[in-house]
Amino acid sequence: MRLSAENLAWSARGVPIVREVSLQVGAGETLGLIGPNGSGKSTLLRLLSGVLRPEAGEVWLGDTPLARMSRRHVAQLLAVVEQQAETAERITVQDAVELGRTPWLSALRPWSAEDDAAVAEALAEVEMSGFAGRDWATLSGGERQRVHIARALAQRPRILLLDEPTNHLDIHHQLSILRLVADLPVTTVLALHDLNQAMGCDRLGVMHHGRLVALGRPDQVLTTALLRDVFGVRATFLTDPADGERIIRFHAVS
Numbered sequence: 001m002r003l004s005a006e007n008l009a010w011s012a013r014g015v016p017i018v019r020e021v022s023l024q025v026g027a028g029e030t031l032g033l034i035g036p037n038g039s040g041k042s043t044l045l046r047l048l049s050g051v052l053r054p055e056a057g058e059v060w061l062g063d064t065p066l067a068r069m070s071r072r073h074v075a076q077l078l079a080v081v082e083q084q085a086e087t088a089e090r091i092t093v094q095d096a097v098e099l100g101r102t103p104w105l106s107a108l109r110p111w112s113a114e115d116d117a118a119v120a121e122a123l124a125e126v127e128m129s130g131f132a133g134r135d136w137a138t139l140s141g142g143e144r145q146r147v148h149i150a151r152a153l154a155q156r157p158r159i160l161l162l163d164e165p166t167n168h169l170d171i172h173h174q175l176s177i178l179r180l181v182a183d184l185p186v187t188t189v190l191a192l193h194d195l196n197q198a199m200g201c202d203r204l205g206v207m208h209h210g211r212l213v214a215l216g217r218p219d220q221v222l223t224t225a226l227l228r229d230v231f232g233v234r235a236t237f238l239t240d241p242a243d244g245e246r247i248i249r250f251h252a253v254s
């Protein structure tokens with residue numbers, strides 16, 4: 001399902017945080033959002049998910065404006081993994097992932113084998129099946145992050161929004177989550193800080209002072225000029241002899 005934003009704007013106490021952002025993410029496409037700390041990535045994701053209402057502009061899920069859809073309908077189409085999301089209740093990992101099925105349940109559609117299957121598959125996808133009975137509070141930071149991702153996958157959304165999903169993860173799980181997300185036939189927008197990992201996205205959007213200053217293929221967007229102007233670093237490009245892929249090395253500007 002296509003996700004579009006038209007001229008989105010949002011401010012906090014009169015200070016503009018997101019300014020005139022327009023973008024379209026095609027069905028099944030993976031868009032990486034990159035940008036320095038405080039550039040507006042999380043705020044833009046919250047506008048795209050409907051958690052925040054834009055002061056101007058509109059978000060569209062397919063051909064329907066998000067603002068005109070019920071919360072339940074939005075939750076059937078779109079799942080979100082927020083940064084450092086916390087769960088206060090004393091619940092098990094299984095309970096936490098089962099929450100992802102909530103938008104699909106009703107008096108006429110009680111819990112079924114299909115829901116069990118969605119939860120089991122999601123836990124397996126993030127390699128957390130062995131933790132299903134564990135108390136959430138006993139999990140490490142990276143394990144919690146993987147459970148949050150499993151909850152979003154169990155929702156079986158058509159659009160997936162993730163805020164720094166590889167935060168807290170060891171390198172094996174960083175790579176497996178990024179591979180999983182890229183291979184899902186789901187429209188995905190994810191905020192990332194690792195620019196080498198961001199090169200694996202179909203397209204990248206670059207946020208700077210609340211504006212989307214570049215949008216395009218990773219090799220078109222990640223230029224030495226942009227890395228200097230937006231991130232304040234000097235970059236050199238290397239080629240991995242194993243597969244010919246480009247790697248960026250970063251140097252502080254003295």
Ligand SMILES: Nc1ncnc2c1ncn2[C@@H]1O[C@H](COP(=O)(O)OP(=O)(O)OP(=O)(O)O)[C@@H](O)[C@H]1O
Nearest residue numbers: 012013017035036037038039040041042043044207
């Ligand atoms: N509710 C709010 N009230 C005041 N300022 C806010 C609010 N929400 C966000 N901001 C500010 O807006 C700016 C953008 O924040 P945002 O979290 O979107 O950035 P980000 O690009 O995701 O940053 P990071 O890479 O550090 O996660 C920051 O300067 C932040 O302090």
